[in-house]
Amino acid sequence: MKALVYITPKEGILDPQGLTVGKALRNLGMKQVADVRIGKYVEIDLPKTKRKKAEEITKQACDRLLANPNIEAYRFEIVEDG
Template sequence: MRARVFVTLKPSVFDPQGRTIAEALHSLGYQNVEDVRQGKYFELDLATTETATARALAAEVADKVLANPVIESYRIEVE
């Protein structure tokens, strides 16, 4: 199965990259893009056919390695 893990800075954490990208977009005339938050995206190919197992494995990997819980949160999609 494939799991997609989206890691983003928590809303309370300042995102210097996202802020800079937003400013760049504003300078290109995209005033309607009010803000940008940048994150990381991981695709995990998992050796299982069980959705629950896949989700648990992806969550374990995200908790332990992919995300730093002090500053980041994550969302998982499994298919």
């Protein structure tokens, strides 16, 4: 299995990178661009792991290390390899 993890700044947490990139996109003429939020994308290979176990491990990985609950939210998908 493979875990695809998306980590984003929590609602209400200032995202200076996102603000700057949003401004740059509007400067490029994309006037429709409103908020931009920049986060992290993490892929975790979990070979020979059943889906339920993979979910359990990924959740633990997010809670213990990958995301800081004070400032970040996360979601993930578990997909088949290949």
